[in-house]
Amino acid sequence: MTTQSPDVLSTDELIVTRADGVAWLRLNRPKALNALSPSLMTALTDAALALDADPDVRVMVLIGSERAFAAGADIKEMAEASPVDMLTRDTIALWDRLRRVRKPLLAAVSGFCLGGGCELAMACDLLVAADNAVFGQPEINLGVIPGAGGTQRLTRAVGKALAMDMILTGRQISAQEALAHGLVSRVWPLEVFEEEVGEMARAIAAKAPMALRMATESVDKAFETSLAEGLDAERQRFYGLFATEDQKEGMKAFVEKRPARFIGR
Numbered sequence: 518m519t520t521q522s523p524d525v526l527s528t529d530e531l532i533v534t535r536a537d538g539v540a541w542l543r544l545n546r547p548k549a550l551n552a553l554s555p556s557l558m559t560a561l562t563d564a565a566l567a568l569d570a571d572p573d574v575r576v577m578v579l580i581g582s583e584r585a586f587a588a589g590a591d592i593k594e595m596a597e598a599s600p601v602d603m604l605t606r607d608t609i610a611l612w613d614r615l616r617r618v619r620k621p622l623l624a625a626v627s628g629f630c631l632g633g634g635c636e637l638a639m640a641c642d643l644l645v646a647a648d649n650a651v652f653g654q655p656e657i658n659l660g661v662i663p664g665a666g667g668t669q670r671l672t673r674a675v676g677k678a679l680a681m682d683m684i685l686t687g688r689q690i691s692a693q694e695a696l697a698h699g700l701v702s703r704v705w706p707l708e709v710f711e712e713e714v715g716e717m718a719r720a721i722a723a724k725a726p727m728a729l730r731m732a733t734e735s736v737d738k739a740f741e742t743s744l745a746e747g748l749d750a751e752r753q754r755f756y757g758l759f760a761t762e763d764q765k766e767g768m769k770a771f772v773e774k775r776p777a778r779f780i781g782r
């Protein structure tokens with residue numbers, strides 16, 4: 518699954534491979550525990566947007582190493598920065614570029630997932646973990662706060678009590694605790710982690726692409742609108758999918774008791 522030769526979108530800090538409709542984006546700054554430097558975030562978002570435009574790619578997996586998904590924004594790069602430097606660089610705008618990706622983006626977390634790393638994982642559509650994963654927003658220990666969505670997305674994911682606890686004390690939580698509080702949807706032993714992630718990603722890649730897109734947009738609406746508006750947006754997408762060939766194929770295949778073959782139209 519990840520044995521493919523690196524794609525042209527790869528850089529020194531990001532290894533991109535593709536197979537079976539799944540694109541793997543592997544963060545690769547091992548000496549800095551995948552700290553998210555501007556160059557890494559640029560490579561990552563450029564690659565994700567390019568893959569989003571490729572019809573052969575149905576789902577993307579964002580993954581790190583066994584030791585670290587990502588240990589946060591690069592502290593060394595911002596240690597001496599002034600507010601004007603931070604505003605001028607506006608590196609967090611790079612995180613926002615990921616929100617333009619329409620295909621399902623799966624964060625596969627093993628090891629440290631801290632600060633900007635946790636924020637990056639939470640910006641993805643799905644979040645799964647190996648049993649050695651550790652999640653945290655330790656920015657308070659550096660005299661700052663999460664700046665790439667941590668106070669908002671963590672609170673929505675785990676609720677105010679745990680989010681305040683983690684953000685005010687810097688406490689890190691295990692994969693099991695993250696699972697119990699709804700931060701991640703599945704946890705696997707590290708030994709089988711990539712295999713299981715691959716299986717999950719291929720299962721999603723086999724679904725109807727337009728339905729995947731409508732589904733992710735509808736779920737996201739749940740956080741951004743009233744219930745009535747969200748239900749309305751869902752219903753419009755549901756009815757709209759009846760214009761796709763994939764809806765005809767999916768329902769016909771069910772009636773004919775055979776697997777559906779979705780083409781993305």
Ligand code: CAA
Pocket residue numbers: 548549550552553588589590591592593629631632633634636655656659662663664665667
């Ligand atoms: N930025 C830059 N370098 C980092 C880094 C980061 N976020 N995290 C780790 N590194 C570097 C270390 O400096 C070290 O490099 P050197 O060998 O050159 O000294 C290397 O990675 C290995 O790290 P450690 O020696 O510290 O490894 P450890 O196993 O003892 O500890 C750790 C691991 C607990 C993750 C620890 O490295 C750590 O606490 N890292 C910082 C985590 C953090 O505070 N993240 C938040 C960053 S701020 C942010 O993300 C803001 C935002 O919201 C956008």
